[in-house]
Amino acid sequence: MCVIQKSVEQLLSSLLVILVTLSSIVQAQIQSQISTIDQKQAAQKLGDVPPPANLSSDDKPDAKLAVYQVHRIGEKLLALRSVRAKAFEIARLAAVLWKPDETRARFLFEKALTLTIANGNDPDARALSALHRRVIALIARSDAEWAKRLIDSAAKREAEDQSSKAASAANIGTALGLLEEDPPVAVQFAERSLTSGIHRAFLDFILTLRKKDEPEANRLFLQALNYLSQQPAVNITEFHLLGLYLFTAPDVIHPDARVMTVVEDIFVPNITADRPGVPRALVRAYLATAADILWRMAADSEQRKFSYALCYMLLPKSKNAAPDLTAKFDAVMATLTPQVPSGLTSDSAFRYINLPPTTTEEKLTKAENQPDHQSRDMAFLEIALQGCDKGDFKTARIAQGRISDLEASQRLAAIIDFGEGAWAIKQNADLLKAEALANRLPQGIERSILLQSIAKIQGKGPNKNLTEETVDKALKAARSISDGRRPFLLLTAAAQLANLKSPAVHSALVEAIKDFNSFEESALSKLDWAQTVQIGPMNARFPLEVANVEFRFNEAFHAVALADPEAAMARAEELRHENLRAQGLVEVGRAFLEKVPPKESEQNERPIQVDEDGMRKSASKTVMPLYPEDALRKREQGVAVIELQYDAKGDVVNTTVLEAPSRSIGDAMVTAVRQWKYLPSKKEDGTPVSIRGKLTFYFEIDKDGTGVVKNPKRYR
Amino acid sequence: MTIRILNIAVLVAAIVLSTVLVKKFYFPAAQNSDYRIAPDARLIINGINWADSERTVLLALGKECKYCSGSAEFYRRLAAGIAGQTNIRLIALFSEKESEGEAYLEQLAVPIREVRYTSLSSLGIKSVPTLAILDRNGVVNDMWVGKLSPLKESALMSKLRLEDTRSPDEWSINEANLERKVANKELLVLLDIRERAAYALKHRDGARNIPLDELPVRAQDELPQDHAIIIDGNDPSQTDLAYSILDSQGFAHVFVLVKNAPPAKQHSP
Numbered sequence: 010m011c012v013i014q015k016s017v018e019q020l021l022s023s024l025l026v027i028l029v030t031l032s033s034i035v036q037a038q039i040q041s042q043i044s045t046i047d048q049k050q051a052a053q054k055l056g057d058v059p060p061p062a063n064l065s066s067d068d069k070p071d072a073k074l075a076v077y078q079v080h081r082i083g084e085k086l087l088a089l090r091s092v093r094a095k096a097f098e099i100a101r102l103a104a105v106l107w108k109p110d111e112t113r114a115r116f117l118f119e120k121a122l123t124l125t126i127a128n129g130n131d132p133d134a135r136a137l138s139a140l141h142r143r144v145i146a147l148i149a150r151s152d153a154e155w156a157k158r159l160i161d162s163a164a165k166r167e168a169e170d171q172s173s174k175a176a177s178a179a180n181i182g183t184a185l186g187l188l189e190e191d192p193p194v195a196v197q198f199a200e201r202s203l204t205s206g207i208h209r210a211f212l213d214f215i216l217t218l219r220k221k222d223e224p225e226a227n228r229l230f231l232q233a234l235n236y237l238s239q240q241p242a243v244n245i246t247e248f249h250l251l252g253l254y255l256f257t258a259p260d261v262i263h264p265d266a267r268v269m270t271v272v273e274d275i276f277v278p279n280i281t282a283d284r285p286g287v288p289r290a291l292v293r294a295y296l297a298t299a300a301d302i303l304w305r306m307a308a309d310s311e312q313r314k315f316s317y318a319l320c321y322m323l324l325p326k327s328k329n330a331a332p333d334l335t336a337k338f339d340a341v342m343a344t345l346t347p348q349v350p351s352g353l354t355s356d357s358a359f360r361y362i363n364l365p366p367t368t369t370e371e372k373l374t375k376a377e378n379q380p381d382h383q384s385r386d387m388a389f390l391e392i393a394l395q396g397c398d399k400g401d402f403k404t405a406r407i408a409q410g411r412i413s414d415l416e417a418s419q420r421l422a423a424i425i426d427f428g429e430g431a432w433a434i435k436q437n438a439d440l441l442k443a444e445a446l447a448n449r450l451p452q453g454i455e456r457s458i459l460l461q462s463i464a465k466i467q468g469k470g471p472n473k474n475l476t477e478e479t480v481d482k483a484l485k486a487a488r489s490i491s492d493g494r495r496p497f498l499l500l501t502a503a504a505q506l507a508n509l510k511s512p513a514v515h516s517a518l519v520e521a522i523k524d525f526n527s528f529e530e531s532a533l534s535k536l537d538w539a540q541t542v543q544i545g546p547m548n549a550r551f552p553l554e555v556a557n558v559e560f561r562f563n564e565a566f567h568a569v570a571l572a573d574p575e576a577a578m579a580r581a582e583e584l585r586h587e588n589l590r591a592q593g594l595v596e597v598g599r600a601f602l603e604k605v606p607p608k609e610s611e612q613n614e615r616p617i618q619v620d621e622d623g624m625r626k627s628a629s630k631t632v633m634p635l636y637p638e639d640a641l642r643k644r645e646q647g648v649a650v651i652e653l654q655y656d657a658k659g660d661v662v663n664t665t666v667l668e669a670p671s672r673s674i675g676d677a678m679v680t681a682v683r684q685w686k687y688l689p690s691k692k693e694d695g696t697p698v699s700i701r702g703k704l705t706f707y708f709e710i711d712k713d714g715t716g717v718v719k720n721p722k723r724y725r
Numbered sequence: 726m727t728i729r730i731l732n733i734a735v736l737v738a739a740i741v742l743s744t745v746l747v748k749k750f751y752f753p754a755a756q757n758s759d760y761r762i763a764p765d766a767r768l769i770i771n772g773i774n775w776a777d778s779e780r781t782v783l784l785a786l787g788k789e790c791k792y793c794s795g796s797a798e799f800y801r802r803l804a805a806g807i808a809g810q811t812n813i814r815l816i817a818l819f820s821e822k823e824s825e826g827e828a829y830l831e832q833l834a835v836p837i838r839e840v841r842y843t844s845l846s847s848l849g850i851k852s853v854p855t856l857a858i859l860d861r862n863g864v865v866n867d868m869w870v871g872k873l874s875p876l877k878e879s880a881l882m883s884k885l886r887l888e889d890t891r892s893p894d895e896w897s898i899n900e901a902n903l904e905r906k907v908a909n910k911e912l913l914v915l916l917d918i919r920e921r922a923a924y925a926l927k928h929r930d931g932a933r934n935i936p937l938d939e940l941p942v943r944a945q946d947e948l949p950q951d952h953a954i955i956i957d958g959n960d961p962s963q964t965d966l967a968y969s970i971l972d973s974q975g976f977a978h979v980f981v982l983v984k985n986a987p988p989a990k991q992h993s994p
Contacts, residue, residue: 621942648947650939667921705942722945 072605076109078574079598083117086594091587093140096124098591100144105599107151118148122159138163142179146186153194156183157201177205184214191684192221192635199229203236212250219254220638223715227291230254234298243302245315249278252319255287255295256280256326273350273358277318281362283326286714292330299323300337306344317345317353322362369404376408383545386412390542393421394549400436402429417542424540424551427455434462435556450486454553455540457486457498462555464505473509480505484517493532496524497560504568518569518580526585533586566593570600616654616701617690624702625724629659630686634706636716637673645671646716649706651678657697659687667703674708762849768863770818770843775863779812782885784837785845786817787853788829792872792973796854797833799878804836806887813885820845858884872973875981876965896968898955898980906953907931913953915982918967929957937963940970953978 083102089095103117121144127137141163149156160179180202187195199214211233219226233251237243250267258268258279270279283292303316320341327334346354367375369392376388389408396405405425412418430446433439443463450456460483467476480502487498503517525533538560539552570577574597581593625631640646647670654663661683669675682704692698707719719725762768768783775781784800786793807815817837819826826840845853857868858881867884869877875896882889898906906913917924917932924934935943937958948954954976958964964981971979 620938648943703939705939707946721942723942 072109075601075605076106078578078601079106079110080113082578082594082598083113085582086591087120089587089591091591092124093136094588094591096121097140097143098588098595099124100147101595102598104147104151105595105602109602114151118144138175142175142182143186145179146183149183149187149194149198150190153191153197157198160201174206174208177202177208178210180205181208181210181214185210185217188214188217188221192218192225193632196222196225196229200232203229203232207233207236207247207251209247209250212253215254220641221635227288230291231294234294238298238301243305245302245312245319246277248299248302249280249315249319252280252295252299252323253278255284255292257282257284270361272318272362273314273353275314275318277315277322279322279362281322289330292326296323296327296331296334300327300334300341303341304337306341310348313345314349314353316341317349320345321359369401373404373407373411377411382413386414386417386544387547390417390421390544390547390549393425394551397425397428397551400432402432412544414544417544420540421542423450423453423455424542426450427459427553428551430459431462431555434466438466440466452486452489454487454490454494454498457483457490457502458553458555458558458560460486461498461501461505461558465557468505468509473511476509477506477511477513480509480511481513484520492536493528494536494538494560496521496528496533497536497562497565499524500562500565500569501558501560504565507569507572510572514569514572515576518577522580522583525589526583530586530588533589562589563592563596567596567599570597571603574600574604616699617692619700619702621703621705621721624653624700624704627688627690627700628685629688630684632681632684633720634674634677634681634708634718636708636718637671637677640671640673640677640708641710641714641716643671644710645674646708646710649674649678649708650703651675651682651706652701652703653682653685654699654701655685655687655690656699657690659689661685661687662699663701670708678706760849761851762855762857762865762868764865764868766849766865768848768857768859768865770841770848773816773841775859776861778814779861780866780885781814781816781859781863782807783855783857783859784815784817785848785850785853785855785857786819786826786829788819788823788826790853793854794833795973796872797835799873800833800835800837802890803882803887805890806882806885808836810885810887815839816841818843818845818848818850856881872969874965874969874972876961876968893983896980897983899983900985903955903982911953912949912951913955914948915955915957916948916967918956918958918963923959932957937967940967941974944971944974944976948976950976953980955980955982957982 079102083099083106086095086099086102089098099117100121103114103121106114106117122141125137125141125144127134127141145156145159145163148159160176160183163175163179180198184195184198184202187198195214196218199211199218202208202211215226215229215233218229230251237248237251253267258270259282268279269276299319303320306313306316320338324335324338324342327338352358372388372392376385376392379385379388389412392408393405393412396402396408402425405428406422409418409421409425412421426446426449430443433442433446440463443459447456447459447463450459460479464476464479464483467479470476483505484499484502487495487502490498499517499521503514503521506514506517537550538554539550542549542551566577566581570581570593577600578594578597581590581597584590584593619627634649649669650667652665652667653661655661664679664682666675666679669678687700690698690700705721707721709717709719711717773781782803784803804815807813815837816839817826817830817835819829819840819842821842821844823842826842830837830840852870854872855868855870856873858866860866867881869881873881875891875893878891879889879893903915915929915932917928917934918937918940919928919934920936921934924932924936928934933947935947948971954971956964956967956971956979958967968979968981
């Protein structure tokens with residue numbers, strides 16, 4: 010018993026030891042759990058402390074202040090007298106405000122819509138309706154569905170016969186406005202425009218879209234053909250114009266140029282040459298629809314003339330592309346011939362279309378042989394104009410030298426110098442040549458514009474003083490201009506100074522504002538950015554275009570406002586003309602919002618690096634980059650890599666192009682990737698985290714010259 | 726009285742103890758599901774006495790695993806090397822769910838005599854191939870997972886003090902040979918895997934830059950399969966990784982550029 014008791018005692022004591030140990034372990038575990046809970050609670054409590062003042066936890070004071078400033082600007086705009094300036098600028102401000110304050114933005118959009126509802130059919134009402142459509146186009150960028158509903162209800166309001174036209178115009182206008190930023194949504198609007206007719210701007214749309222997304226543009230073109238083939242009466246001219254999508258005039262420099270040629274007494278688009286790279290199937294579809302439409306025969310004698318001209322141009326094409334349709338075209342020709350004026354059926358009617366290209370020598374000799382001074386001068390002016398268009402400045406100078414009208418010749422000399430300088434910058438960024446030409450030019454608009462273009466390129470380099478000197482020279486040249494273009498040039502020069510962070514921006518801005526106020530409003534609107542040379546009845550127009558600067562008020566004021574929004578706001582309010590004041594204020598509002606530094610939480614938080622697999626798997630919306638048109642033209646292709654960071658909500662907040670065949674390809678990639686959306690990201694403990702990683706794209710040009718953007722093989 | 730209390734205490738203790746034991750016995754996996762084999766871990770496999778040889782090389786394989794069959798050439802060299810040694814034992818492990826491991830090895834022509842079937846996951850082996858070197862006590866000294874790069878292969882061989890029969894020329898190239906290949910206009914791509922900034926600062930003539938972290942994505946699109954790919958980089962661990970990436974993507978002629986040693990510093994007397 011004793012033994013048993015002893016052994017029991019031993020067992021007991023050992024078990025007790027085990028028990029105590031176990032319980033202490035369990036205790037410790039419970040303790041540790043409690044302590045972590047305590048810590049968590051403490052942490053939570055710290056986070057729950059109400060933020061000071063009236064700031065919500067994730068908005069920094071700067072952001073609040075900026076939004077407040079934009080609200081103030083909104084009030085100022087609403088107080089304007091001019092309804093038109095007010096309505097459109099309110100809408101622009103609303104578009105700017107959409108992201109930080111959607112409620113207020115919606116309110117402003119509503120205001121702009123109400124202000125532009127027109128009654129009646131007088132010119133004022135029509136202008137207001139056009140404005141209403143532009144407001145809708147702005148809304149489409151923020152809320153496409155809302156815009157669609159608005160277009161439909163606006164169409165209902167219009168008179169019965171106007172409604173379809175108005176809807177078509179609104180839809181295609183919106184589509185064009187959206188094309189740069191959001192091509193897929195733009196296509197939706199273009200498609201909608203087709204349900205109520207084919208608007209003139211439809212051709213603009215598909216021509217531009219083709220450079221971004223050819224299959225989509227081709228699809229829309231076919232859809233338009235389909236629509237037309239179902240119409241009882243088709244406007245032949247409209248159909249003829251649509252042919253410019255497939256064909257062009259021979260010998261044109263810019264393939265999208267619309268060459269209208271005179272045929273007897275009518276003007277028709279010249280579509281006798283083929284555009285390179287157009288799919289045969291499209292040509293066939295166009296010819297088949299044309300044969301159908303022409304076969305129906307127009308009742309109106311005017312329309313029959315256009316039908317004849319169209320048939321004349323399409324007949325040779327059908328022999329090539331669709332021989333089975335030739336008989337039908339022949340039959341149409343045969344039926345139309347007795348029904349149109351005999352002049353049209355003579356061979357000479359189409360002489361301008363079939364004109365063989367002439368050499369420079371021939372042209373000069375022909376001009377020389379003109380019977381009188383004026384005709385000679387006019388012919389030389391024409392040659393100079395063509396030379397400038399084609400970049401053949403040598404010929405332009407020869408022609409200019411032979412013009413006997415001294416004033417015109419002198420004026421033309423400056424224009425040619427300018428044209429050559431602008432060409433040197435655009436084609437090969439040849440600054441030395443452009444500078445030499447600019448220095449040769451007299452003070453005036455040509456010199457000022459060319460110098461600003463040069464300064465823009467110099468500004469990208471390290472030498473700020475040199476750039477500032479050039480801008481200064483441009484300012485000086487601008488001062489000797491006497492028309493309403495002067496203040497615009499002063500303002501763009503100020504914008505360049507602002508980009509350079511030069512203190513001279515303030516005085517330049519003051520000068521520009523004073524200058525704007527010195528002109529009447531009519532002198533500042535509808536400016537022609539071209540120089541004209543007049544000889545007798547001929548008025549030759551030379552556009553004053555440079556590749557890298559546009560003389561627009563909004564862009565320039567925006568640059569100035571970014572340098573110092575407060576000062577720019579004060580200056581904008583000094584503007585005498587309401588529409589300019591309104592535009593300026595909107596740009597100031599934009600600048601206020603853009604200057605808000607990124608949220609501190611985003612700055613401090615270290616993003617988690619993931620590989621490309623991860624970057625692609627967690628994306629909830631992806632947008633492929635579009636092949637930039639100029640890159641395609643310059644045949645730039647290759648791999649492009651972008652690094653991006655998205656925040657915890659899944660919005661892309663940062664992008665860096667690491668590698669790209671050209672700048673425009675890099676830009677296209679940024680535009681696309683900025684639209685990507687990601688699934689919200691959290692760490693394991695639930696704290697939001699931002700993610701960083703790379704994406705790769707291949708920009709390739711295939712055999713028929715089409716630009717294709719591909720994902721790496723691994724993701725195809 | 727005291728005895729009765731003691732008895733109750735014994736009973737309670739017994740219940741507690743048995744619960745603990747039952748729990749441990751019935752749910753061992755629940756406790757160890759995340760366990761992974763790692764160096765310094767001690768392995769116990771029924772029927773294997775680690776003390777039988779100075780070192781044991783364990784090779785865990787799977788019949789469906791492509792990296793296993795892809796590494797056959799190395800396993801052949803390894804097995805041949807070990808066959809000449811008396812103090813190293815080589816054991817192939819297959820999951821108990823598989824059978825005919827011997828036939829599989831025969832098919833790959835890998836001469837391993839000792840084959841065992843066991844639960845790999847309970848040993849902490851989560852993926853195959855896994856190669857581990859154990860000492861006399863069954864403690865893991867070194868281990869490798871996946872298909873090995875040439876550099877790792879030779880490290881493993883030298884750890885076992887085995888002579889590697891594979892010539893370094895099969896996977897590496899020196900500068901003189903590279904120059905010769907270039908001069909002969911042989912089809913090759915000189916691939917610089919350093920960061921863009923380092924590449925931009927200085928790089929070899931004709932070198933093409935794909936930073937290492939982008940290589941898995943870009944290799945298939947940008948590197949020709951029929952060219953010799955010569956990897957240039959500063960860090961051996963990086964060139965080694967690049968080699969493995971290209972190897973696993975099916976590039977057949979991949980070489981790591983071995984640079985000439987920098988000239989030794991002259992000591993002035």
